[in-house]
Amino acid sequence: MLIRQYRRETGDDWEEPQNHEETDSWEYKWVGDEESGILGPYDGATMEGWKSAGYFGDRTLFRKAGTEDQWSPSADFV
Numbered sequence: 001m002l003i004r005q006y007r008r009e010t011g012d013d014w015e016e017p018q019n020h021e022e023t024d025s026w027e028y029k030w031v032g033d034e035e036s037g038i039l040g041p042y043d044g045a046t047m048e049g050w051k052s053a054g055y056f057g058d059r060t061l062f063r064k065a066g067t068e069d070q071w072s073p074s075a076d077f078v
Contacts, residue, residue, distance in 0.1 A: 001039075002055050017045035023067035026077060032059060041065030044077035051077065 003014045025041035050056060061071035 002050055005055065006050075006053070017043070017049070019042045024077075026062055026075065028056070028060055029064045029071070030059055040063060047075070048077040 004050075006012075006014050018036045024044050026044060026047045027038050027040035028047070029038050030036050047062070058073070061073055062075040063071050
């Protein structure tokens with residue numbers, strides 16, 4: 001969904017960042033939209049890019065992929 005929105009808003013295709021030093025992957029979910037479920041995993045650079053572009057609002061929760069960590073309204077992706 002975010003990749004399509006990025007394309008609509010910028011006119012460009014999303015390109016994965018070339019810096020692959022990041023090993024953590026992240027998941028997110030929208031609070032109050034249980035139908036969407038858990039989205040991801042995505043690498044930290046992608047998540048940081050979406051965050052910087054303002055795609056995540058107050059109703060978004062994050063956690064490291066593959067963990068049972070508690071969901072958090074903020075995260076340090078990179």
